[in-house]
Every structure is written in C-alpha cells, then in structure tokens.
Amino acid sequence: MILALSGRRIDRADAEQARFPLPNVERVTASVRTLLIGTGATWLVSSAACGADLIALAEAGKLGIRRRVVLPFSREKFRESSVVDRPGDWGELYDEVMAELAQTGDVEIVNVGGGEDPFRAACREILVEAAAIGKERRQDVGAVMVWDGNMREIADYTSEFAAEAKTRGIPVFEIRTM
Secondary structure, three states: OEEEEEEOOOOOOOOOOOOOOHHHHHHHHHHHHHHHHHHOOOEEEEOOOOOHHHHHHHHHHHOOOEEEEEEOOOHHHHHHHHOOOOOOOHHHHHHHHHHHHHHHOOEEEOOOOOOOOHHHHHHHHHHHHHHHHHHHHOOOEEEEEEEOOOOOOOOOHHHHHHHHHHHOOOOEEEEEOO
16 A cells, blocks of 8 residues: 555644644554554655654654655755754654655655645645555555644644545545644
8 A cells, every 4th residue: 555644743842732742752653653564555655744754754664665755845944844843853863764765766845836835735745646656556545644633723734634635535544643
C-alpha cells in the first residue's frame, strides 16, 4: 500500500491547548510503526515537519519503506518555520531524512502561485503524489491523519487533508496524538 500522511506538529512550549505534547512521541511512534507494518506500506508520502511527519518518515526509513517528501517551500525555510521552532531535537532528524531523500530525488518543492496557501497546496500534492505512485505500481493508496481528534478553529490542514482524501475515494487511517 502507498500511504499519504499528514498530522500534527509538536505543541509549542506555551500552547494553550494540547494537540501533540512532546511526552506522547513514543506512543505515537509505536502506533505509526504498527500502521506501517499492518498496511504493508511500500511507500510513504508526507511533508517533514516536527511531530507526525518526521516520526513517520523515520519509522518508514527503519522499515525500508521508500519515502517521498513534499515541501511548501525551500528546505531551509521549511526547517526554520516548521521543524526547529518547537520543543525537541527535530533539526538533526530533519537534516538526516532530507539528506537521504535528496540522494534518491524524493524531495519535491510545491510551486505555489496566485496567493494559494502553501501548506494547503503541499497537503493536496501529497495526495496527488501518493495516487500517482499507487497507479504506477498498481497498489492501493491510503491516507493517514495523525491528530488529536479535534478540529482547529483556524486552518486545520490535517482535517482538510483527510476530507480531501475521502473526496478522492482514498480510505483514511487515524492515529491519535492524545
């Protein structure tokens, strides 16, 4: 199965509402690993933010699953805005994953125009990439949302990702961060 994944980032140190607290990383990691094995995943397509994305990319790498990363803008800008701005030592893992995937050509930067939200565009492109890989390899495609189960009042990319997957007829697997 080809898996597309989107999920919560680690909470800020001063987060008013917990969505993915740092102490929950070990439990979420185990759940992600179980899902990757249980679905027979052969590919994982996701972004590379701290939290759900990097956890899944690291576990997929350990299992020998091919990975592709879709970023909304340059690697450097993404690292600063979506990786090292939260608690935990995510920068080193990000650098390792990105170096590995750059060697295989499995890093894609979404070309966003017309004022479109770059994160929304990246989430959509993750689904497009997974579907294309599934079609090419004649394998089923699934979407994984790693979240707390509660929609955010502002833009909720994880929720939108799952809704878009359902619209495309892609089954959605859910892993809870809380």
